[in-house]
Amino acid sequence: MDISGGQPLAPGQPGTTGRFMELQINGQTVQVDADPAMPLLWVLRDLLNMTGTKFGCGVAACGACTVRVDGQAVRACVTPVATLAGRRIQTIEALGTPARPHALQRAWIAEQVPQCGYCQSGMLMAAAALLEKTPKPTDADIDAAMTNICRCGTYQRVRLAIKRAAGMGAARAPVKKRS
Amino acid sequence: MKRRIWLLSAAGAAGALIVGWGALPPRSRTGSGRLWPPAEDQVALNGWIKITADGSVVLAMARSEMGQGVHTALPMLVAEELDVPLSRVHLEQAGADSIYGNVAMLVAGLPFHPFELEERPFKVRAGEWVVRKLARELGINATGGSSSVADAWLVLRTAAATARASLLGAASLQWRLPVAEFTVSNGVISHPSGKSAHYGELARFAAATPPGSVTLKAREDWKVIGRNAARKDIPAKVDGTARFGLDVRLPGMLYAAIRLCPMLGGAPGAIDVNAALAMPGVERLVRLLPYAGSTAGFAVVGKSWWQCQQAAQAVPVDWHQRPAGALDSRQIARELEAALQGEDGFTFYEKGSVAQVEAGAARKLEALYRAPYLAHAALEPMNCTAQVRDGKVFLWVPTQVPQMGAAIAARVAGVAVEDVSVTVTLLGGGFGRRLEVDYIAQAVRVALECGGRPVQLIWSREEDTTHDFYRPMHVARLVAAVDAQGRPVSLRIRSAGDAISPRWLERGVPMLAGPVDTPDKTTAEGLFDLPYGFAHQHMSHVATRKSVPVGFWRSVGHSHNAFFSECFIDELALAVQQDPLALRRQLLRDAPRYLAVLELAAKQSGWGGKLPTGRARGIALHESFGSIVAQVVEVSLLDGRPRVHRVVCAIDCGTVVNPGIVAQQMESAVVFALTAALYGKVDIHDGVVQQKNFPDYPMLLQAQAPLVETHLVASTRPPGGVGEPGVPPLAPAVANAVFALTGTRLRSLPLVL
Numbered sequence: 001m002d003i004s005g006g007q008p009l010a011p012g013q014p015g016t017t018g019r020f021m022e023l024q025i026n027g028q029t030v031q032v033d034a035d036p037a038m039p040l041l042w043v044l045r046d047l048l049n050m051t052g053t054k055f056g057c058g059v060a061a062c063g064a065c066t067v068r069v070d071g072q073a074v075r076a077c078v079t080p081v082a083t084l085a086g087r088r089i090q091t092i093e094a095l096g097t098p099a100r101p102h103a104l105q106r107a108w109i110a111e112q113v114p115q116c117g118y119c120q121s122g123m124l125m126a127a128a129a130l131l132e133k134t135p136k137p138t139d140a141d142i143d144a145a146m147t148n149i150c151r152c153g154t155y156q157r158v159r160l161a162i163k164r165a166a167g168m169g170a171a172r173a174p175v176k177k178r179s
Numbered sequence: 180m181k182r183r184i185w186l187l188s189a190a191g192a193a194g195a196l197i198v199g200w201g202a203l204p205p206r207s208r209t210g211s212g213r214l215w216p217p218a219e220d221q222v223a224l225n226g227w228i229k230i231t232a233d234g235s236v237v238l239a240m241a242r243s244e245m246g247q248g249v250h251t252a253l254p255m256l257v258a259e260e261l262d263v264p265l266s267r268v269h270l271e272q273a274g275a276d277s278i279y280g281n282v283a284m285l286v287a288g289l290p291f292h293p294f295e296l297e298e299r300p301f302k303v304r305a306g307e308w309v310v311r312k313l314a315r316e317l318g319i320n321a322t323g324g325s326s327s328v329a330d331a332w333l334v335l336r337t338a339a340a341t342a343r344a345s346l347l348g349a350a351s352l353q354w355r356l357p358v359a360e361f362t363v364s365n366g367v368i369s370h371p372s373g374k375s376a377h378y379g380e381l382a383r384f385a386a387a388t389p390p391g392s393v394t395l396k397a398r399e400d401w402k403v404i405g406r407n408a409a410r411k412d413i414p415a416k417v418d419g420t421a422r423f424g425l426d427v428r429l430p431g432m433l434y435a436a437i438r439l440c441p442m443l444g445g446a447p448g449a450i451d452v453n454a455a456l457a458m459p460g461v462e463r464l465v466r467l468l469p470y471a472g473s474t475a476g477f478a479v480v481g482k483s484w485w486q487c488q489q490a491a492q493a494v495p496v497d498w499h500q501r502p503a504g505a506l507d508s509r510q511i512a513r514e515l516e517a518a519l520q521g522e523d524g525f526t527f528y529e530k531g532s533v534a535q536v537e538a539g540a541a542r543k544l545e546a547l548y549r550a551p552y553l554a555h556a557a558l559e560p561m562n563c564t565a566q567v568r569d570g571k572v573f574l575w576v577p578t579q580v581p582q583m584g585a586a587i588a589a590r591v592a593g594v595a596v597e598d599v600s601v602t603v604t605l606l607g608g609g610f611g612r613r614l615e616v617d618y619i620a621q622a623v624r625v626a627l628e629c630g631g632r633p634v635q636l637i638w639s640r641e642e643d644t645t646h647d648f649y650r651p652m653h654v655a656r657l658v659a660a661v662d663a664q665g666r667p668v669s670l671r672i673r674s675a676g677d678a679i680s681p682r683w684l685e686r687g688v689p690m691l692a693g694p695v696d697t698p699d700k701t702t703a704e705g706l707f708d709l710p711y712g713f714a715h716q717h718m719s720h721v722a723t724r725k726s727v728p729v730g731f732w733r734s735v736g737h738s739h740n741a742f743f744s745e746c747f748i749d750e751l752a753l754a755v756q757q758d759p760l761a762l763r764r765q766l767l768r769d770a771p772r773y774l775a776v777l778e779l780a781a782k783q784s785g786w787g788g789k790l791p792t793g794r795a796r797g798i799a800l801h802e803s804f805g806s807i808v809a810q811v812v813e814v815s816l817l818d819g820r821p822r823v824h825r826v827v828c829a830i831d832c833g834t835v836v837n838p839g840i841v842a843q844q845m846e847s848a849v850v851f852a853l854t855a856a857l858y859g860k861v862d863i864h865d866g867v868v869q870q871k872n873f874p875d876y877p878m879l880l881q882a883q884a885p886l887v888e889t890h891l892v893a894s895t896r897p898p899g900g901v902g903e904p905g906v907p908p909l910a911p912a913v914a915n916a917v918f919a920l921t922g923t924r925l926r927s928l929p930l931v932l
Contacts, residue, residue: 039485051419051422051426051428052419057640058872062873064558091419092418093418101417105417109409109417112413114410114416115847116557117413118608120417121419143882146880147882148880149878149880151851151878152246152851153849153879154843155881155884159881
């Protein structure tokens with residue numbers, strides 16, 4: 001059965017607030033009808049059915065909900081939508097396109113980073129913000145910027161993939177077979 | 180109770196059941212094409228394999244992908260035998276037939292020592308036969324116990340080879356040419372005469388062609404198994420299109436947030452329902468019973484999860500404490516230590532005469548070890564989407580146990596299990612938490628009140644942390660005797676803690692939960708099954724029942740028992756003035772498979788070589804889920820805490836299907852285990868779990884992650900597990916390094932100096 005066929009609530013439907021806001025999401029102007037205190041995460045997920053951005057903790061501790069606002073990594077679960085009028089929001093859905101994936105997405109595949117994958121949207125958005133500001137990050141830069149929780153422990157591949165995307169070598173994750 | 184007596188009575192009970200089933204014809208697990216729902220453009224050749232008109236292959240996927248790579252490893256087995264590229268093997272969720280049940284997982288639950296499994300005496304063969312038969316009849320489709328590849332190893336290759344034989348037979352009949360003259364490549368069958376056809380062109384004919392004799396490819400002909408292959412699930416996990424349970428979106432769908440009684444086992448009294456309904460977006464409030472071992476509470480249903488959550492938090496509620504009294508982890512810790520003193524427990528393993536040897540020993544070494552309750556903290560919070568419409572229940576759920584989910588959904592909705600359909604989504608982590616079905620029951624209960632509309636029930640992180648099925652608290656006393664020549668001669672271990680399996684059966688498969696708990700291997704695994712050559716051994720476990728909900732946590736009993744045993748081996752090395760590696764070598768003289776893994780880790784880590792000042796190494800070795808892992812860690816201290824820089828893993832997991840996935844799982848296990856070793860602790864005071872969310876139940880982050888290297892021991896044995904075996908040795912290796920660095924022996928988890 002199709003699990004992606006939901007429709008966003010249209011303004012004026014029962015349950016809406018009658019308070020409209022314009023948001024700039026992934027280069028498009030989107031009108032939403034939301035409580036101004038509602039965090040961006042739930043506007044994306046429940047009102048707009050954009051599910052690439054994940055819920056993990058609700059207190060900005062895990063980073064699964066990381067999106068970019070005016071290029072900066074922002075934790076959407078604690079960002080009231082009212083603070084975002086006129087600002088550029090980018091989510092994982094627009095990090096790259098199938099035809100032109102972002103360098104980080106290519107590197108993520110090359111290094112075989114994801115396991116369960118649940119934290120990876122947030123990881124990629126945080127990494128994208130890092131590389132925009134610091135195109136050649138050191139290990140310390142990566143440690144400071146990448147504070148997302150990965151319960152599967154993909155951290156060392158995240159590091160390798162960021163360096164690969166930054167054009168800083170392409171060492172494979174070490175695995176050796178005894179001959 | 181003696182182990183022998185228990186085994187006999189268990190075998191007798193199972194034997195009685197088998198007499199009843201003896202009349203059933205023997206069935207293979209290849210199954211028939213009729214197990215698939217009909218589909219245009221596709222032909223089912225057996226219960227596992229369909230061929231699409233374009234020649235691609237569809238595999239019935241009976242296991243859940245939770246990061247461990249099973250949606251890549253199992254298709255690799257099929258790609259191998261069918262000679263198709265991995266990219267041409269597509270997945271469709273398997274149905275409910277018993278061929279999809281996980282037999283290997285249940286067989287691994289038998290409490291045999293690994294040496295007995297090698298020697299295969301009658302009791303091992305009989306026990307395995309009985310459980311295999313039982314597992315086959317039950318057909319429990321479950322993903323757990325690091326068993327997916329081991330279970331699929333013969334079954335899937337046989338199914339694929341059978342399909343291939345029918346396809347070849349069909350070509351032979353159509354072209355009137357002998358099969359022996361055909362070659363197969365990329366799903367195309369060719370003959371030197373120039374005739375060729377892809378699988379899609381032959382499938383309909385093949386469905387009516389008996390396979391004849393089926394042989395599996397010889398190891399030397401493998402092109403897929405044993406080689407790195409990119410994971411099939413990764414592209415969707417880097418562009419946001421991968422669908423987890425939380426990402427299910429259905430027309431007209433509602434959301435539900437829950438609030439369970441903060442006191443474990445407690446319940447809500449009066450709830451100010453009107454206060455909830457007055458809040459924006461809220462449609463209704465539904466009381467939740469303590470389903471499947473959970474705690475009672477309520478759910479708020481509405482237009483968005485955030486609105487529901489706001490309302491659930493705001494509602495005034497009168498909470499009632501657990502009727503039998505508040506649970507308290509400090510009290511339980513004292514009770515477990517008392518149980519160690521006062522009770523004999525169940526003897527899982529006995530060899531020689533420990534009491535006699537201890538009485539005559541020159542020296543005895545004794546230590547008490549402790550491990551706390553732990554939460555799973557899968558990053559995707561517990562959730563389930565349910566719809567009840569026209570007497571049917573539809574579930575979309577990230578679960579490790581779809582049939583158990585269907586069973587509890589049927590009970591809650593009052594329908595037959597055949598009227599429940601389960602769609603398994605991707606899992607945002609499992610680690611054993613998704614072997615439970617509490618959240619499925621809750622979602623169905625809520626859906627019953629939603630007038631046929633689907634509802635997505637999502638737990639907050641706080642509910643996830645405070646209402647888990649925790650890894651049980653355990654304590655162990657270890658005693659070793661040393662003779663006059665300074666040689667270790669005996670090892671005696673008694674541990675105490677709650678058994679998980681009987682509680683899990685009560686919650687999920689009540690028909691299998693007996694009136695009396697049978698000994699649970701998972702409590703004592705990692706203690707009774709050690710490879711070390713002590714001439715005299717006695718390992719027993721006191722099973723307690725402390726009413727804290729307990730569940731399977733990645734590597735289960737091994738996760739704490741390896742900490743107890745492998746730290747104690749280092750203590751013994753110190754006592755007999757030996758290097759920890761040297762003592763292990765000596766004790767593994769008769770265990771060459773273990774010794775090879777140990778030596779590989781030692782060599783690759785440069786054991787004994789110089790390290791920068793302020794760093795030390797620690798080593799540990801442990802077998803679990805059919806695989807042996809040795810780890811050498813390099814540790815320093817940073818702000819009084821252990822900081823792990825490098826972890827060298829050596830693993831013998833039998834035949835390797837995908838070396839890249841094995842390396843991923845070692846990296847994953849190290850981070851998971853290190854998180855627990857450094858931070859993991861759940862405290863329960865007055866019935867309330869004190870840790871709530873990641874700020875007070877912290878996780879290892881990028882900045883603390885060590886570099887993990889994986890080294891594989893070449894092997895032709897059948898595959899063992901890889902998802903869990905990397906977890907157990909990590910905590911003892913770190914504690915052993917901390918001792919080498921500081922001279923302080925840490926005997927409690929988490930490791931706090």
